[in-house]
Amino acid sequence: MRRNAKSFLAAFVLFFPALASAQHRGQIACARQDSYTYLYTSMTTMDVMRTLQCGEQVEVTGRYQGFFAVRTASGETGYVGEGTLVLLKDKPGPTAPLLTTPQTTRPRTAYDKPAASPAPTNSAPAGFDLTLPINTPIRLKLSKTVSSETAHVGDTVDLVVVEDVLVDGLCLIRSGAPAGAEVTEAEPKRRMGKGGKLGLKVKYVRLADNERAAARSYQEATGNNSTAGTIMPLAHGKEVVFSQGTEITAYIDGDMYLKRASFQPAKSVSGPTSAAASPAQPH
Numbered sequence: 001m002r003r004n005a006k007s008f009l010a011a012f013v014l015f016f017p018a019l020a021s022a023q024h025r026g027q028i029a030c031a032r033q034d035s036y037t038y039l040y041t042s043m044t045t046m047d048v049m050r051t052l053q054c055g056e057q058v059e060v061t062g063r064y065q066g067f068f069a070v071r072t073a074s075g076e077t078g079y080v081g082e083g084t085l086v087l088l089k090d091k092p093g094p095t096a097p098l099l100t101t102p103q104t105t106r107p108r109t110a111y112d113k114p115a116a117s118p119a120p121t122n123s124a125p126a127g128f129d130l131t132l133p134i135n136t137p138i139r140l141k142l143s144k145t146v147s148s149e150t151a152h153v154g155d156t157v158d159l160v161v162v163e164d165v166l167v168d169g170l171c172l173i174r175s176g177a178p179a180g181a182e183v184t185e186a187e188p189k190r191r192m193g194k195g196g197k198l199g200l201k202v203k204y205v206r207l208a209d210n211e212r213a214a215a216r217s218y219q220e221a222t223g224n225n226s227t228a229g230t231i232m233p234l235a236h237g238k239e240v241v242f243s244q245g246t247e248i249t250a251y252i253d254g255d256m257y258l259k260r261a262s263f264q265p266a267k268s269v270s271g272p273t274s275a276a277a278s279p280a281q282p283h
Contacts, residue, residue, distance in 0.1 A: 026068065026085040030054035037084040039076065043067050047249065048218060049078050060087065128257035132165075132172050136252040138205055138215060139163050140179050141245050148196030148240040151186040157200055162247065170263040171208055179205040179215065179250070189239050198240040202250040209262035217250035 028037055036051040043064060052058070052072070058080070062069035067079045124131060139162035146157055159181055165173035185199030202217040219242065 024060055025088045026058055026060045026070065027088055028052045028054055028056045028058070028080070028084060029086045030084070037080060039070070039072070039078040039080060040067075041078050043079050046219070049076060052080065057088070058085070060085070124257050128259060130168065130170070130172075130258040130260045130263070132167060132207075132213060132252055132256040132258060134252055134255050136165060136167075138165055138173060138179070138250045138252070140202065140205070140217075140248045140250055142242055142248070143244065145244045146183070146198065146200065146242045148186055148198040149188045151183045151198060153183055153186050155183040155186070157181040157183060159202070159248065161205065164266065166266045168260075169266055170260065171266045172258070172263055173205060173213075174208050177206045177208070181217075181248075184218075195238040196240045198242065200242065200248075202248065205250065205252075207258075208264070209258065211258075213256050214253040215250040216253040217248055219248055 030037065032054070035054050037054075039049045039052050041047045041049045043066075056072075058070040058072050060068050060070055061077070063082075064079075066082050068082060068085050069077070070080055070085070071077045140159040141162055143158040143160055146155075157180070159179040161173055161175055161177040161179060164171050164175050179202065181200045181202045183199070184201045185197055187197040189196040200219045202215050204212045205215045207213050
């Protein structure tokens with residue numbers, strides 16, 4: 001029995017070398033050299049961490065149905081679509097560093113890696129003494145259900161803030177404050193089993209001083225795979241439904257200069273820490 005098992009393993013390696021030899025590196029493949037793909041934080045929610053440029057190399061850490069788990073040259077971990085990555089054979093000898101591709105002149109998206117910031121200065125514009133930093137995360141949730149069956153591109157979508165956002169002991173964004181998003185893609189399910197498609201883009205959030213702060217986040221789902229939102233299976237395809245209460249993390253889109261006198265101190269209760277003290281990178 002043991003000999004038969006060894007013979008089977010040898011035959012497997014002989015006839016299926018691609019599966020027997022490990023492949024630990026991949027390269028982003030696009031239809032056009034100046035294009036890109038998304039690096040997702042999750043295969044379930046499809047939250048976008050950032051873009052990966054065509055030709056950029058990543059370390060492959062796992063493979064799942066429809067996705068590869070990867071690590072970028074800068075150490076970020078996430079997931080890319082199976083069709084956007086070409087596996088590379090490991091070469092003998094020392095491991096070469098991952099190949100990175102310079103940003104092309106294509107228009108930037110909300111998920112491109114932020115450009116290098118200039119050296120920080122201690123001076124704010126005259127009359128301002130408080131800054132709400134770029135990339136400060138804001139937890140939001142949908143105020144009502146949005147469906148690919150009834151939504152139209154350009155529709156306004158209402159959200160509310162889930163928890164306070166604090167900076168320097170001041171509450172700049174209150175829990176329950178309104179925020180706004182826009183439907184950027186909306187396609188109902190079609191015949192022949194083609195699922196629907198739905199995309200939402202966060203535009204702004206209301207500050208505690210009643211000003212609007214520009215924000216960004218993008219959520220997209222299709223009725224053909226497991227993505228963000230609740231997917232309702234129907235006959236001959238699926239509609240995409242972002243249910244009321246679905247949480248979305250958005251990010252402040254650019255430093256915003258404010259006046260301390262316009263904001264109240266945070267309540268001294270156990271709760272969220274200052275989200276803007278060390279802003280996270282966009283997803």
